[in-house]
Each structure stands twice: as C-alpha cells, then as structure tokens.
Amino acid sequence: MAFHSSFNFLLFFCLLFPIIIYPSIAKATTTSSSSSFRPKTLFLPVTKVVHSTNIKQYVIDTKQRTPLVPIKQTLDLGGQYPWLVCDRSYVSSTYKPAHCGSAACRLAKSHVCRDCKGTINTPGCNKNTCIVNTFNRIGHVSVSGELAQDIVSILAVNNSIVTTGKPVSVPKFLFVCGKTSQLKGLASGVKGIVGLGRSNLGLPSQFYSAFSLKKKFAVCLSSSTTSEGVVFFGDGPYYTLAHRDFSQALAYTPLIVHPTNSKSSEYYIGVESIKIGDKAVHLNTSLLSIAKDGSGGTRISTVEPYTVLHSAIYKAVVGEFESALRAFIGDDRFKRVAAVKPFGACYNSSYIGIDRLGPVVPRIQLVLHGQSEPWMIYGANAMVDVGENVLCLGFVDGGEIPL
Numbered sequence: 001m002a003f004h005s006s007f008n009f010l011l012f013f014c015l016l017f018p019i020i021i022y023p024s025i026a027k028a029t030t031t032s033s034s035s036s037f038r039p040k041t042l043f044l045p046v047t048k049v050v051h052s053t054n055i056k057q058y059v060i061d062t063k064q065r066t067p068l069v070p071i072k073q074t075l076d077l078g079g080q081y082p083w084l085v086c087d088r089s090y091v092s093s094t095y096k097p098a099h100c101g102s103a104a105c106r107l108a109k110s111h112v113c114r115d116c117k118g119t120i121n122t123p124g125c126n127k128n129t130c131i132v133n134t135f136n137r138i139g140h141v142s143v144s145g146e147l148a149q150d151i152v153s154i155l156a157v158n159n160s161i162v163t164t165g166k167p168v169s170v171p172k173f174l175f176v177c178g179k180t181s182q183l184k185g186l187a188s189g190v191k192g193i194v195g196l197g198r199s200n201l202g203l204p205s206q207f208y209s210a211f212s213l214k215k216k217f218a219v220c221l222s223s224s225t226t227s228e229g230v231v232f233f234g235d236g237p238y239y240t241l242a243h244r245d246f247s248q249a250l251a252y253t254p255l256i257v258h259p260t261n262s263k264s265s266e267y268y269i270g271v272e273s274i275k276i277g278d279k280a281v282h283l284n285t286s287l288l289s290i291a292k293d294g295s296g297g298t299r300i301s302t303v304e305p306y307t308v309l310h311s312a313i314y315k316a317v318v319g320e321f322e323s324a325l326r327a328f329i330g331d332d333r334f335k336r337v338a339a340v341k342p343f344g345a346c347y348n349s350s351y352i353g354i355d356r357l358g359p360v361v362p363r364i365q366l367v368l369h370g371q372s373e374p375w376m377i378y379g380a381n382a383m384v385d386v387g388e389n390v391l392c393l394g395f396v397d398g399g400e401i402p403l
Contacts, residue, residue: 039156039168039211041236046075046229048222049187057138057187058221058302060194060231063153064173065092072190074138075231077219077302078266079195081108081134082203083143083176085183086124094171097126098147104174105130107200108147116146123148124177132176136193137303139185143193145177156211157239170210174201196231197265198257207233218250221302223380253368260294270369271298274313276320277362283316295401306342306384308398317364318345321393324362343384343392350389359383359391 044060051057058075064084069092073084084090098104100113110132116125129146136143152173155165178192186193195202196217204217214235222229232238236247256268271288274281287310290297309317322345326334333351340346353360358380365374384394 037156037158037166039166039234040158040213041232041234041238042154042156042168042207042211042213043165043233044154044231046219046221046231048225048229050225051185051187055138055185055305056225057190058229059187059190062194065090065150066094068151068153071192072187073192073194074186074190075302076137076193076195076197077300078197079134079137079193079202079303080197080199080265081132081176081201082174082192082194083134083145083178083182084192085180086145086148086177087179090123090177092123092150095123095148095150096172097129097177098149098174099128100130102130104147104149108132108174109200110147114146124179134176134195136182136184136186138193139183141182141184143176143178143182145179147174148177149174154207157237168211170206173206195265198267199265202265204233218247219302220246251371251373253371256290256297258294258297259290260292267300268297269300271366272369273367274317275365275367275374276317276324278365279320279324281316281320283313287313307395308402309395310402311397311399314344314395314397317395318393321345321362321364328360328362337390340386340390340392342396343386343394344397345395346386346390346392348389349385349391352391355379361391 044062047059047061049057049059059072060075062071062073063069064071071084073082098108108130110130112131114129114131115127116129118125120127124146126146129148131144132147134143135141149172151169151171153167153169156168157165175192183190183192196204196219199205204215207213208215211234213233216233216235218232218238220229220231220238232247237245238247239245253269256270258264258266258268268290273285273288274283287296288298322334322336325347329351335348335351337346337348349359357378359382361379361383363379364377364382366377367374382394383391386392
C-alpha cells in the first residue's frame with residue numbers, strides 16, 4: 001500500500017537529496033547587467049487552479065522559447081521529466097532537437113531513435129532524434145515525444161524578497177516534446193507538466209547543474225486560488241511576501257529512496273505513527289513503511305487531490321477522529337451525514353466552529369522519522385467544505401492497494 005500525502009493546503013517543506021550533476025546540461029546566463037551576479041536561489045510562482053472537473057491542480061509559470069513566451073505547466077512533485085506540447089504553434093529560433101547518440105539522449109537514458117514522418121524540421125518532428133516516454137498522471141495518459149532543448153527564463157533571488165528577483169536563463173533546458181492530445185485532465189491554458197522528481201532531467205537537477213546551486217529545494221503551496229505559492233531551488237534565502245526568510249526556520253525529515261525501485265522519481269518520507277489530538281491511532285504501523293516486496297510506504301504527491309490511505313489505516317484514523325470530535329464538540333452535537341464522494345466521512349458543520357486555522361476540529365499529527373516536531377494537520381488542512389453545512393474529512397479510502 002502507499003499512503004499518498006497529497007495536500008491541497010499550505011505546505012512548506014524542504015527536500016534534500018543527492019543528485020548526479022552531468023556536464024551536458026548547459027550553464028546559465030543572466031539578463032542582469034552585472035556579470036558577477038551568481039544566484040543562490042531560484043524561484044517559480046505556483047498558483048492553485050480548479051479544472052472544469054473540479055479537480056484542483058498546482059500550476060507554475062515560466063518563460064520559454066526565443067522570443068520568450070509565458071508558459072503554464074502543472075506541477076508534479078514526483079514527475080520524472082518536464083514535458084510540453086510542441087505540435088501546435090510552438091515557434092522558437094532556439095529550439096533544437098536532441099539527436100540520437102548525443103549527450104542529451106544519454107542523459108535521458110533514451111535508446112529509441114526516430115525519423116519523424118510528419119512535417120519535418122518542425123518542433124516535435126525531426127529526423128534522427130531520440131524519443132523519451134513519460135506519463136501524464138492526472139489524465140492517466142502516456143506521453144511520448146522527441147527530446148529537445150530550448151531557453152527557459154526564471155527568477156533568481158539572493159538577499160531580497162521574491163518580488164525583486166532577477167531574470168536568469170538556462171539556454172539549453174531539456175524537455176520532452178508532447179502532443180496536444182496528451183493534455184487530458186490538465187487545467188485550461190496548461191501546456192504540459194513540469195516534473196520535480198529524482199531524475200537527471202527533473203527541474204531540480206537541471207537548475208542545480210546550470211547555476212551550481214546547493215542540491216535543495218522547497219515547496220510552499222497555498223490553499224487559496226487567489227494567493228500564490230512558490231517553489232525555491234538552492235540554499236536560500238527563501239523570502240516570501242511577508243519579508244520572512246523561511247529557510248532559517250525549517251525542520252527537516254530524511255527522504256527515503258525506494259528500496260526495490262531505485263529508478264523511482266518519487267519522494268517518500270518516514271511516517272512512524274499518526275496521532276489524533278495527542279492520542280496515537282492504533283494501526284499496523286508496518287503499513288507506513290516500504291516493505292521488502294516494494295509495497296507500503298508514505299509518498300508525497302502534488303497530483304493526487306486528497307490524501308489516500310490504505311483501508312486499514314483509513315478506518316483507524318476515521319474511528320479515532322470521530323471519537324475525538326465527539327469529545328470536542330459534545331456527543332449531542334456530533335452528527336455524521338451522508339458521504340459526499342470521494343470522501344467517506346462527512347459531518348454536519350453547524351456545531352463546528354471556525355478560527356484562523358480553519359474548522360475547529362481535533363488536529364492530526366504525522367510523527368516523522370528523525371523529527372522531534374510532528375507534521376501538524378489542522379482544520380483548514382484536514383477538512384473539506386462540500387456545501388450545505390457539510391464538512392468532510394479530506395482523506396480517501398484507497399482500498400487494500402492504493403495507487
């Protein structure tokens with residue numbers, strides 16, 4: 001099983017991990033007039049958007065091509081490669097396909113070559129190019145296309161808040177050229193997916209190499225569709241609009257490499273137990289760890305809309321949460337109502353108060369490996385308002401083998 005930690009609320013965490021740096025990824029340039037400017041930190045704005053199917057996604061904004069064009073891509077924390085549609089209106093004087101046997105193809109570990117039979121010498125359709133396969137995990141669509149490079153521009157910051165960042169660019173940013181049909185399930189205006197996963201072509205690897213950054217990044221996701229989050233790359237500072245450097249106040253937990261699938265680009269963490277209030281939930285804690293056969297574990301994801309739990313964990317968490325909620329608001333005020341899909345535990349919210357942390361319900365704690373402070377999940381993070389005076393616990397029963 002996998003406990004998929006997919007969060008639709010304010011989330012700030014640093015991910016530290018080793019990555020092999022390959023010389024084939026281009027060094028960066030800066031549009032700043034000062035040639036001595038060397039960024040310590042890069043950042044990308046992140047916006048929470050709602051798809052027409054009411055599925056929420058996190059979208060980043062970059063600029064790509066020559067001349068530069070704003071590009072929106074859905075954020076996939078564990079995604080292996082960045083990919084972008086190229087079959088319609090992709091015009092750039094700096095676009096170059098990766099030819100078979102090149103350093104870029106070796107970096108992508110692509111051993112498939114192709115001569116395109118469409119309109120030759122256009123983005124996505126060239127002769128003797130290597131093909132890379134990846135996946136749109138939101139629309140459940142395979143993505144296959146030629147590997148290519150083009151210029152990407154992002155913002156850098158050293159010692160100031162993010163609004164004063166300087167544009168810097170990666171002239172030979174590598175990505176997979178996909179097709180419009182592969183955008184299934186993605187939000188309106190999105191042109192692909194950007195992967196931050198453990199891979200040679202993931203955004204962190206390419207940025208670390210291009211700017212010689214420290215191998216660290218942080219993700220801050222907003223619960224609101226009207227306020228931005230941010231992804232930071234590098235050692236900090238991590239300034240927000242509140243003028244606060246969060247890099248000085250972060251707690252850390254080790255990331256886990258999948259023991260039976262070293263090629264996995266996903267991020268796993270060690271959750272040792274779960275508490276409701278201050279009371280431990282009675283469950284088989286071995287389900288929280290990755291077993292020898294590769295099952296189990298706690299995976300962080302940005303493409304799952306809600307936290308998915310193994311059935312045994314889900315039932316134990318809901319049972320303990322409801323006991324605590326009864327004690328919290330009074331047994332006579334506790335009213336469970338009909339479930340609203342995809343949730344299984346929903347409640348009449350008439351007697352549930354609201355404060356700055358959202359609905360006033362028992363807090364949920366994830367006790368992490370090697371971390372003295374637990375990961376706190378308060379009401380704004382744990383509960384989903386589905387309307388009609390109904391709040392649902394934002395966890396989903398994933399069955400015996402959650403995807």
